[in-house]
Amino acid sequence: MSELQDIALSVGLQRFAGKQLAEWLYIRRVTSIDEMTNISLKGREALKAQYTIGRHAPVREAVSVDGTRKYLFAVGDQFIESVYIPEEDRATLCVSTQMGCKMGCKFCMTGTLGFHGHLSPAEILNQIFEIDQLAITNEQSPLTNVVYMGEGEPMDNLDNVLRSLEIMTAPYGCAWSPKRITVSTVGVPAMKRFLDESECHLAISMHDPFPAERATIMPAEKMLSITEVVALLKQYDWSHQRRVSFEYICWHGQNDTIRHAKELLRLLKGLNCRINLIRFHAGVEDIKNERRFPASDEKQMEWFRDYLTQNGLTTTIRRSRGEDILAACGMLVNSLTR
Secondary structure, rough: OOOHHHHHHHHOOOOOHHHHHHHHHHHHOOOOHHOOOOOOHHHHHHHHHHHHOOOOOOOOOOOOOOEEEEEEEEOOOEEEEEEEEOOOOOOOOOOEEEEEOOOOOOOOOHHHHOEEEEOOHHHHHHHHHHHHHHHHHHOOOOOOOEOOOOOOOOHHHHHHHHHHHHHHHHOOOOOHHHEEEEEEEEOOOOOHHHHHHHHEEEEEOOOOOOOOHHHHHHHHHHHHHHHHHHHHHHHOOOOOOOOOEEEEEOOOOOOOOOHHHHHHHHHHOOOOOOEEEEEEOOOHHHOOOOOOEOOOOOHHHHHHHHHHHHHHOOEOOOOOOOOOOOOOOOOOOOHOOO
16 A cells, blocks of 8 residues: 555655555556546546556457366566366466466476566456456356466565565455465475465475475475475464465376375374365376376375375365366466467
8 A cells, every 4th residue: 555655646646545546456446547537637647657557458368168268468578377267156266476487397387488577466466357357247257266376486476476465455455365365386485474474375386295206396395395395384373264285296106105195194294284186187298298297097096085084184186177278287388379
């Protein structure tokens, strides 16, 4: 709010006009300064001379057979993708926080894009506002949840991510409960700041509980080991509404064995959390032209889930959505530009 108050003062408006700007931007979600009718014409002209709203519609859309929708946004001369996932009682949007990604996970297509820059708070929020409006216009479910799990590592762009989260959750902004938002990370040192400054849910991309094995597929393991990640998480209280979960893509014979299940139980003992098992998508292997990661079959994933759950670690198999349009986990590679 203070930033909007400073903007108001800088163009000759009163400080209280900052609150008016917030209402127009975050509640009414206008797309032009001219729509801010309770601000004087002179004030609007002064605003337009220095600022723009920063709203940009997606340039392309793809629709999956399961109803998932993927949107392509232009950011300068680069592109990003966002994914709208409708369900019976909710609609979730997966947003990007960077153009490409620098984490280099061996199984993820997004990493093949390379890294092309951070998204600003406005560019993150633009995905949410534009797709929410499209859903309403098309008589689809408005957004109920947002996950920061698209292109990029959110904790590598933490200043801008935190600013966007503040606007989404603050009373002067969208006033969402932080419990409607989940932010993902591979586990980097900046994660501690996120834990201290945000109340949103956290999702950790784990994929292997053994540090030496994880390091061969996730270079970020060398920055902050999964054992250090878990040790940090155990310093926080997860017994109330805030949740922490671990994302775990399953590969046949590589991380879906009894040895891995027992290590997960040992590593996560005492931490109130859940495991989300994820199917590996063949499209990733095909596009990356390699066969290093054979997907676990359904029977093995169900065994893995049941073993962990029966031993006290709540585990679910996440339903895969949007695979046919390259919108599922690890598949965002700006394919809509082709």
